[in-house]
Amino acid sequence: MQKPTKLRPFFENAEFTRVGGNMILNFGPQHPSAHGQLKLVLELDGELIVRARPEVGFMHRGVEKMAENMIYSEFVPVTDRMDYIAASANNYGFCATVEKLCGIEVPRRAQIIRTILLELNRISSHLLFLGTHALDIGAMSVFLYCFRSREHILDLIEKYCGARLTHNSIKIGGVFVDLPELWCEEMLSFCDDFPNDIKEFEDLLDNNRIWLLRTQDVGVISKEDALNLGCSGVMLRASGHKWDIRKEEPYLIYDELDFDVPYANAGDCYARYKCYIAEMKESLKILRQCAGLYKSSPAGILADNPEFISPSKEQIMTQNYSLMQHFVLITQGLKPPAGEIYHATETPKGELGYYIYSTGDSRPYRLKVRTPSFWHCALYEEILPGHYLADAAAIIGSSNILLGEVDR
Structure with missing residues (x-):
């Protein structure tokens, strides 16, 4: 007679097993709704989630050590x-941190171009999120x-x-x-x-009965919980x-621009969706203003700082x-001065911050990245219990x- 299999504890890998009367189910790491290599170990009472634990690290590449x-x-x-859905936002966050550490003043035209790229990136990221x-x-x-x-x-x-x-x-x-x-001109046409x-997106979803049932009052995060759990971006504003760091701690030319910060009070999936839609509309306002400012900006796209920045190609070829x-x-x-710096920016997903500790060498002694997705991934342990699978x-x-930014 075959001996019965010993029940494994909650934290061990298994496609599914049982603890008492509940079932343990692995959601991922290759699940199509996991948005990457995410694994959730779920304890289910029927289809009701009793306990959840996210497991990450499947895409870890040691970016900070690199x-x-x-x-x-x-x-x-x-x-x-x-x-990698908002690559320019990551580029800017790191470059701005180094510039702040070195005291580099970026020309106005370059600041306008950076703002345009960041807002195009924001819309692109939001569209992939919505889709x-x-x-x-x-x-x-x-x-x-x-x-x-x-x-486009x-x-x-x-x-x-x-x-x-x-x-x-x-x-x-x-x-x-x-x-x-x-x-x-092509950007303004867009x-x-x-x-x-x-409007097409809203027509398809706003009055869709199935969409409303699946998103309203689902995944509610209160304002207090959102603050305590390290939420940022839309995850914080929808609660x-x-x-918004662009308003509270302005960088580039955001303090010159007229735009609103959309927010909601419901804190559920539907509120977050509406905030993303509203943010795309605000990004269009920013892009239109940047196009006008660009045309009147003086030439020059690179800082004139020989200690840290290479000269122009014309100078390199002639001097x-x-x-x-x-x-x-x-x-x-380049060798920035010794010291430490933290600089935060408002990316499409929330607060992206770079911390650099410099000893005056050409390589950072320590670099740490504060990515919004890492904090939002940790929320699942708190908000999934009480919902259905x-x-x-x-x-x-x-x-x-x-x-990609959770594991780094």
Whole structure:
């Protein structure tokens, strides 16, 4: 007679087993609604989630340790690989932190171009969120419409920097190139057409009975819990706390721009969806203002700081000293002053912060990245219990995490 299998405890790997009268189920790590290599160990009473524990680390690449073994400029393209849906936002966050540490003043035109790239990236990221979130819940048409709109943004970014996903579009001290001729006109044409696309998304979802049943009063996070659990971005604003780093601690030219910070009080999946929709509308307002400011801005896209920034290509090709300076910066890297710095920016998913501890060497002694998805992933242990298994996909989708920046 075969001996009965011993019941394994909650934390061990298993496709499913039982603890008492409850079932243990592995949601992922290859589940289509997990948005990456995420594994949730769920304890179920029937279909009701009693306990949940997220398991991460399947995509860990040691990004922070890589930074400590690279010169500063080498690490910029690596930042693309964290939140690869908003690569320019990662590029800017790191470059701005180094610039703050070194006291580098970025030219106004470069600041405007950076703002344009960040807001295009924001809309692109929100469109991918909306499309995949809707697909998780069963609304496939929205997914196709979102990707149709997103292609126009990727075309614009490709015309600027040559890349569509991992952009490497921002460098320490400014940007690589100026905007191409007639690029702003093409961007403004997109800004004129996109409101019709947003209306299509809202027409498909706002009065959809299934969508409302699957998102309203599901995954509710109170304002107090959102603050205590380290939420940022839409996850915080949809719970009633109107906090946006672009407004509270302005960087680039955001303090000159007229835009609102959308927020809601319900704190559920539907409130988060509505905040993302409203944010795309605000980004269009920002882009239109930036186009006007760009046309009146003086030429110059790179800081004039020989100690940290390479000279222009024209200077390198005509001046021997500039060529030597460029050679030293490329081979040895810039050497910021000793000290430590933390700089936070408002990315599409929330607060992205870089901490750098410098000893005056060409490589950071310590680099730490505060990614929003990591904190939002930790929420599942708190908010999934009490919901049904089918709600897990809606809650994960509405939190808009990306495992590339969770694991790093």
